[in-house]
Amino acid sequence: MRRYSAFAIAREAARHHLGWERAWRSPEPKASYDVIIVGAGGHGLATAYYLGKNHGIKNVAVIEKGWLGGGNTGRNTTIIRSNYLQDPSAAIYEKARSLYETLSQDLNYNVMFSPRGVMMLAQTQHEIRGYQRTAHANALQGVETEFISPRKVKELCPIIELKGPRYPVLGALWQPRGGTARHDAVAWGYARACSDMGMDIIQQTEVTGVRRDGGKVVGVETTKGYIGCSKLGVVVAGHSGVMAERAGFRLPIESVALQALVSEPIKPCMDVVVMANTVHGYMSQSDKGEMVIGGGADGYNNYTQRGSFQHVEETVRALIETFPMISRLKMLRWWGGIVDMTGDRSPIISKTPVENMFINCGWGTGGFKAIPGSGWAMAELMAKGESPLAAEFSMGRFREGRFIDESVAAGVAH
Amino acid sequence: MSDIAVSALAGAAFTGIVSVSEAGLRGMVTLKADLEAAAVKKAVKKLCGTDVPAVRRVAAGPEVQVAWMAPDELLILCDHAKADAMVADLAAALAGHHHLAVNVSDARAMFELSGDAGAVRDVLAKITPADMRPDVLVPGEMRRTRIAQIPAALWFETEGKAFVICFRSVAQYAFDLLSTSAKPGGEVGYF
Amino acid sequence: MLLLTCPYCGASVEETELTPGGEAHLKRYGPGSTDQDFEAYLFLRPNKKGVHFERWRHAYGCGKWFLAARDTATLEVFGTYSAQTTKPPAEIIETIQAKHPDWSPE
């Protein structure tokens, strides 16, 4: 792989950029692989990447029914933070966040990780207590976070209306090294690196079945025919239920639409990410200038990538209350994604009832931030059969009643 | 001591595209029972002077109105001072018959909208997803729905005269909402 | 934005007047049931891409729960019916099969 750099660009400029090579190959599938990953979203590609990088497993295919990165990875509001309450969550999200810090260098691809800071506004006494609890937990979890005063909030984000009137801002939980990244670039950077390791990324190919032999996975049926494998990792987010059915089991997951929207681009006016959970809205500004806004999830099962208007209405209403200056901005585009919601709203990284078949799903509304950590843990689980980061996220927890509930500290999952 | 009883907004009023006014205290009794049961039909007839209304209808007796709320629920509208008596009478009339009758007068607020027939529908259509077409929500039919962010029951007594019932705690919100919706300059001229 | 007909009011109402209630026809498992059955009852869902039976409450209306048969891939609604049933009624099944001949209830 020819490395990217300013010099490379200068060199190419001289020949009108005719010399750039493909970012990733698009090969025909081989008869079989050591490992097949289903789903070329961030989590699937990261899993493949760390299988190769950390465990030397490179005879890997990543099979994608559409275009790589076109799932939720390609349609999320890119908030990255790790100040979660529960130990297992904080561990994997912080692992991910710290990997993001150096991801551009690791991948030689600028994923534009921007640790501009994330704040979650406290607008009720209950939220204050919840966030102070989180802050205490984070201190022990090694996550840098802090409960800040309204004054500091206004300093960091001048466009906020502190006085409410309905819900005055009483403080905020602030993670200075949280931020955003260029979502597409994360998928592309991993894909390029995987391809460079000799892995096959096979797009426009749907996995339609899981072939088993005595409870053991031996390969997958696809729209391009049968492909063998000794281990299978299913990382298909919203379609996890569909894939589980094809493998003969059920998951504690329901797929619903989650929406987002962007305003027309304007000059920089917001340097941090703000989440206002009392009124249900969050916003940040992309490098291109749009205000990136996340809406709520629908309450009904849906595979259409279109959501219901009232969630957008509620979100925009909430954000105008929080950031009155957006009232005269315009919504440019509005879309949805299919998110995989588990029974406790926490992810699953787990073995499955089918031997040698692993699943990574349930990231729901908040898995973009987890991509590197999740890939790291999933790869370790698939390579070694266990991973400390993944241990608590096994499917078994639902049977034992051992939940990982993040909603408790007035937190949301994004 | 109903003399010291006050409604949520003490009759607040606003006039814009249409006039909006809080209708003051109104007696309201929720009756839950099997509406098919003869005993219930009889009791309603006797105490309200009207038959059990058909689905979504409001039946008007001499002093009392009876609104269909659900397959097993009626709302009886009467004089505020007579609500407790109404409950007692129902209890007596339905003794031994499974039912629940309770005074909910003070849990509610009621508003009257009056003015040009079309304008009243316009004002409501700004805040409710319910179909306000005159041939759909005909006078005498009650629609339980939402106005903006709160539950409400709407019905037209006649064209140009509508009532809105909501919970007492949000009476101020409902009033502000209706007034905003009726604010001059916001004429729609659709209905 | 979904539009469903409440079988009790007979009114066709929009999603914002309803609250969704998840999978329909779940069999409750109480004390004495196995861990498997209990887990399945509380958590494991078919989560079908296609025909789906679900619960809705006419929360802003008559307050009644009702059930709907809906296609989660097209959002087509095959019908709504009483919540006091343990399985989809025959006419609903017919309607579905008219559209999807190869479909059959589990």
Added chain:
Amino acid sequence: MTTRLAQGGLRIDRQKQIEFTFNGKRMTGFEGDTLASALLANGQKIVGRSFKYHRPRGVVTSGAEEPNALVNLGEKGRFEPNQRATTTEIFDGLSATSQNHWPSLDWDIGEVNALAARFLPAGFYYKTFIHPRPFWKHVFEPFIRQSAGLGKAPHPEDRDEDRYEHFYAHVDLVVAGAGVAGLQAALVAARAGLQVLVCEQAPRIGGRLPVDGAEIDGLSASDWIAKAADELSGYPNVELRPRTQVSGVYDHGYVLAYERLADHAPDADTPRHRLWRIRARHVIAATGALERPLSFPGNDKPGVMLASAVRDYVVDYGVSVGDRTVVVTNNDDAYRTAIAIKSAGLDVPCIVDARATAAGLLVEEARALGITVKTGTAIAGVKGLRGVVAVQLCAQAGEGSVTEEIVCDAVAMSGGWSPVVHLWSHCGGKLTWDADQAFFRPDHARPPTDHNGAGFVTCLGAADGALQLQDTVANADSVARAVVAELGGSAADAGSPLSVAARPEAPLEPIWVMPQGAGVKKRSKMWLDFQNDVKVSDVQLAAREGFESVEHTKRYTTLGMATDQGKLSNINGLAILAQSLNENIPRVGTTTFRPPYTPISMGAIAGEARGEIFQPLRRTPIHAWHDDQAAYWEPVGHWRRPYCYPRDGESHSGAVTREINATRSSLGLLDASTLGKIIVKGPDAGRFMDMLYTNMMSSLKPGRCRYGLMCSENGFLIDDGVVARLDDDTFLVHTTTGGADRIHGWMEDWLQCEWWDWEVFTVNVTEQWAQIAVVGPNARALLDKLGSDTDLSAEALPFMAWTDAKIGGFYARVFRISFSGELSFEVAVPASQGRAFWDALHAEGAEFNATAYGTEALHVMRAEKGFIMIGDETDGTVIPQDLGLHWAISKKKEDYLGKRAQSRSHMTDPDRWQLVGLETLDGSVLPDGSYALAEGENANGQGNTQGRVTSTYYSPTLDRGIAMGLVLHGPDRMGEVLTFNTTKKIVKGEKPKTVKAKIVSPVFYDPEGEKQNV
């Protein structure tokens, strides 16, 4: 030079002059002008700067598809960035400034980007700015952000001065677009008696017809339109709304339309925007077609415009875009522009027609007017920096060697037309590629489907690919009849088809690059996306690098992601992509069409919900009194409860302390009206209550109260409260403030969906009652003083009993329950008398120093007493067993909601943390939510813990900090001292600060209950 012509201009009223400013410069226009036409009339050629290279940009279209002419509009509370000049009607006092440049529109530093363009190809930023690491955040990103973005951000402290509203409409048919097709469709539907809502985004109906002209039913274009409008206005079943854009089509026939009421008249006292939320049985998209640019080198220079736009400016606005305009085209329609220009007395040096031959009536007419037509010809380059001064011609077939140079100051280009299929596609309608006419049109076999599984959107007229007027009209008429028939209207009454006299046109020839053989140098000067600066070479680069999916290309190059959403650029772009991949266009496909059709204001989306009515605020009957006392509010759900009542100069904690001391020493009053109250009645009520609560409720005697716990089916505590048995088959359930509606819904859920054969009715009577807690040693004294018709003595009404009573003349229900540990009566009176009763209590209570207390005093007092609080001790992960509430969990019942769940391995785990009391050794107050440290770290390197604080307060009664918490094996470790962390922020190298606390009983005050039982 662009200028106003001496006469002409269908839309403008030359009698009505209007003054406005652009970049501070005073200009004038006429009523009917758009800001774009007025700017052109004032000779303003450059109106903005492009996004990436900051290239000078001029007006390129005359409508919603405009990518270039975006301005900052208005000031202060009326300021708005990125306003499209081509759809902004001017009004007196309008002030606009151009965007995305520094220091000025004409001299923009950012233009260096243009010089460096060669080093800034698509996606360059992914390939660089990688080292050194901190530079991205601190150097590169700020720079990129500054040069990106378009309009100015509104000032943080400015507040929108306008109001907005919604409107719900239910109709048979929505017709989007009132061009000839839409009007004809509306007429057909109206005559057939359907309820029709016609939405036209423009201020004027008629679409392209008035400008293009034609004879319909023997009438001139304008006359026919007037006649149609007149007939429509006669139908009660038809509503026609100008300035109303159908902005999105959604599932189940949901349609959003965006009505701009006041943008053109800001001083009118009307809402600025009205968002229509429509339920339609069917949607007709008569949205027309949009003209495409041609990709020739320099096609982005100010002065290069769409041919239809040039025509519109001349005919509609009487504006000339240049004295000498070269028309370049691959189709006949553009000849109309040449003819229009010529007829306006302006010069057309030549028509550059890429087609090998040009014949047909329009061509003849142009030639007859003396216009030279150069066929097989292309534009090889455009001369001029800030505007066109000449074009260089070449053979379309070749690589672009210049054959001649033509002096001109404007270029009118037409690459053909694309039907506006957005509304068809929003909800999943599929498209098919029409190779002859070179555009995507609706695939009638695959429409978007509604709740019945039936197609519910139909495109007609140009939107259906019927471009030439006679086809447009025929298509509109027949398709409309079919739709009407489907909707049950009678096509018989639909009136007779229209007769059109129009001139047939020769087919166009698809031209994607001009000249066909252009080398990379030229291709890097051919603009596809004028706003985002995406060029032919960029799309080809994306293809080369493997971004083969059109969705990848879009995201890699940002093609079509600008504020115009690629209305001009997408088709050209994907044609180029297809070429580079040797794919055919339909296989490459389009990107996803998403609403809104054009951007809509956030204000309109929020509608009326701002300020006071942002959200409902629930008020108790006593709310106003709290307000008068300047209560410090605490939001609880949509309620607002007094947290405390600070007096002048009093701190919140000071107030809380005073309230507690007054209550414990004499008398406190609490407005507890928000507590949930639900009546549960019926033969099976007892049985039902036993399922709802963990403890036995069926055994409760009428007249008595019992505290109970509710769990979710998943085992976790969800609510608690006191149950009173009213009579044999009636219970009154008290829930938490937040719980009332939730728990009532929960009850109905079980009754309707699981135990529907049980005879139980429930009613939520929360708001029927004002409930007031009369608390403290003098509580009974006060009630006695008010006078009660019922004996309230300890004997007659012992702790945990209730009775009806008449107190001070108020009909009341009195509960002997206590959440504070004091002698306490909770008295419920009808809400309508709540305020009066509250006032009476204060009046009579004065001698006892009756003191109103708020939620914080309530919380402290319950904590002193060791009572748990839902939301503090519980957080959704806590089961009653964790809280030492075994006494409230019936062993006798074989079932209750949550029982099965509580037998799962993790819930019976003896290592679950248990509730205890905590006392710091130094008397200080433990920090909220702090954790008890344990030895070592877990597998992920996180510090181990053995417990946490669930609630913690300063107790005025004990004058020290008290707390409750969940601790590993807590109850067995009384007296043990734990270490809690007090730092909420980790500082590298620093070890967390801590405080020591002893494990004690959670009951800090009056453990024997001597005070409450008196």
